[in-house]
Amino acid sequence: MIDSALERRGVLRIRSLSLRLALLVLLAVPAFNRNILDTLLPTSLIHQLPLPLLSVLAFVAYSIVVYAIVVWTFGIKGLTQMLALAVVLGLTVVISMAAISKAPILGDWLQGSKTLAQVDAKAVEQFFAMLVVIPLGLLIIHSFPPAELICRLRSPTGTISEHAIRVAIVLRIYSMVADAISSFYAAWSEENPKVFLPRHRKDIGGTDKLWKLPMWFFGAAATWGLALVTYCIEQIPQLVTQLDVTLDHKLKGHNNACNK
C-alpha cells in the first residue's frame, strides 16, 4: 500500500523507519555535535594560516557526503533549493552578527569576553556550518513524510494506538502549513505585487521609510503568523473526524480515540 502511495528515492527507499532514523541520526552527529563541529571548523580558523588542512578536508568530505545523500533523495534541484535557503539564512546571520557586534550596547553583550576578531570568526564558522546543517535538517524533515507515517498506521496487520493517531494528526497539521502558505501567498501577491512592499504606501515618503516599512514588515509577519495558526486550528476538528471515520475499524479499544 505504501509503495503505491509514495515514490521512493534515496533514503526513502529504506523501508524500516527506525533504520532510516538511525542512519540520519548517524549522519547528523558531526553537524549537531558542538565538539566535533568545533574540531572540523575551529573558531580560530581564519586566523590560522595556513589553514589546518586535515580539518578543512574532513569538513569538505563531510559536506560532500551530506550533499550526495540529498541529491540521491531529492535530486540536484532539491539540493539547489536547500542551498539557496542556507545561503540566504547564513548571510543574514553573518551580516546581523557583524552589525550587532559593532553596536554600542548589543555589541558588548554579543562579544562577552571574546575579541571582535573572535566574534567575526565565529560568524564565518556559523555561515559554513549552516551550509551543511540546513540541507541536512531539511533532509531529515522530508525523510519522514506525514502521509507515509499515516499510511503505515493503516497497515493491514495489527491495530493502531491512540498515541500513534495523535502523532499522525500533529504531523499532518505540520504539513498543512505548506498548503496554507500557498493559498495565502496568492492572496498576498495580489494585494502586494512587490511582495515585500505594501501596494498602498502614499503616506510613506522620505525618512518615514526608515521606521514605517519595518513596522509594516513586522505587521505583515504577524498577520501571516496569525492566519497560518488560525487556519491550522480550524482544520483540526474536521481532520480528527476524518481520521476517525477512516481509521476507526483499526483502533485498539474504543472507537472515539481520535476525538480527545
Place this chain on the structure above:
Amino acid sequence: MSAAEELRFPSIELLVQALDLRFGRSTPLPQYGSATSVRAFGDWLFAPARESSQSQRAIVVPPDPTAFLSFPTLRQEFDLARSPTDPRYQALSLEQIGAKFEFEPRQLDQPVYSLSGGERTRAAIAKASLLLHRAESVAFCMPTHWLHLDSYSHLHELFRLADNSCKPVTLYLLDGDELVERIELPAKAVTPMPGRQVSWFLGGPNYEVQLLNNTEPSSKDHLLRFDVSSLRNVELRSPTILTGKNGAGKSLLAKCLSGVVRTSQPITPKSKYGQGPSRLVLQDALSHLFRRPIAQHPARVFEFDQEGKKKVDTIFSALSQESRKRLWTSMPDDAHLVGPEAEPHTLFQAKLVLIAERLVYAPPLLILDEPSWGLSLRQSDALIEAVVNYCHERDIPIAMITHLRPRLTHYANSTIHVQRDGDSITAKILS
C-alpha cells in the same frame, strides 16, 4: 435525486449554523476572524467526548470541500479512504478509481491545493463514495457552487449508492441552487447604464506559465502554454464572462492577467484606465482577509494611505446600500441578507469589502473569480448588479469567472471560453 433530502438556506451563515447544530461540528467561517475560530476550537476541544453517535459516523462534506480532504495528495486520500472489505473498490487500482471520477493519473500525485475548486469537489465525492461503506449517513453542502454541470452525474451516483445501502443523504443547499444538468433561468438583462458600453482589450503574445507542481523538493515543475491569440486586439465588452470546465485554467488565466502568476511574456489588459495588471478577487476570497474580521481589512491594507482608507469605506458603504436596495426590491424580507452595517461579518460583506478595496484606484480591469460562490441566487444577483452598476458608472470593465455559465449568462456582454487540452490552454471568444 429522490434519495436525497434537500435543506435550503437563504445564506451560508445560516447553512453553517444548521450544520453545526445537526452534527456538532465546528466550522467557523473565516470572515468571523481568528478570535471566533480559536473560541470554536476551544469549545470543540473541551466538549464532553461523544460516543459513537450518528454525528461521528456521518460523512459531512462542508461548504469548502478542501476541508474534507485530509491528506496532501489524492493518491493518499483514496488509498486511506478505500476499505479493503468494500467489494466495489477492492479490485480497482487507485488509477482506476481516479479515472472513474475523471482524474488523470498525474493528478493523483499533485498536491490537493493545486487542484481547482471543482476538482476538489469531485475528489470529495470520490472520497465520500469510498467511505460510504463505513458511514451511516452523508451530508453534502453546496456542491453546485464548485462543480461543473457535466460532473453532476458523480453526485447522482453517490446518492444512488447511498440509497441502495439505505444510508440517508442530506443536501445542504442555498436558495436558488439547482442540481440538474441544464438550468433554465428566465432571460434577464442587466441594463444599469443604458447606452453605456465599457470595453477592454487584451494585449501581448501567447505565453507560457511555469507552475510549481509539488512542494516536495524532488518534484518536477510543470509548463503550461496559453493560447490567447484569438483574443488579441478584439474589443471585449464588460461584463465579460470567463467560463469553462473545472480545471480548464480559468482561475489561472485570471491570475496571469493580475500578475499573481508570472508568465514568460507580459500579458496585461488595456482599458480607459491604461494598460496594466488587473485586480482580482480570488475564488477563495476569504484568504484575502488573512483571518482578520472584515472591519479591519481596510485599515490593514491602507495602513499607509489614509485617503485610500476613506475611499474604501465610502465605496463599501455605497455598494452595501445598493445591494440592500436591490434585495429589498426583489423581496423586502431579504434586505438583511447583506449583513449588519454596524458589525460586518457575512460572506456577502467580505466580498463587498474586497471589491471596494480594489476599486479605490480604478484598475484597467476588475476580475471576480466565482463571485456567486457561497451566495444564494438572490444574494448573488444583488451583489453582481450592484458591482457592475458601480463599475460601469466609472468606466471600469469587469470580468467574472464562472463554471456555472447559465447563472451568469444574462450578465454577459462578451464570453470567453477557456479549454484545456493536456498542457495547452486555449481562450476563445464565444459568439
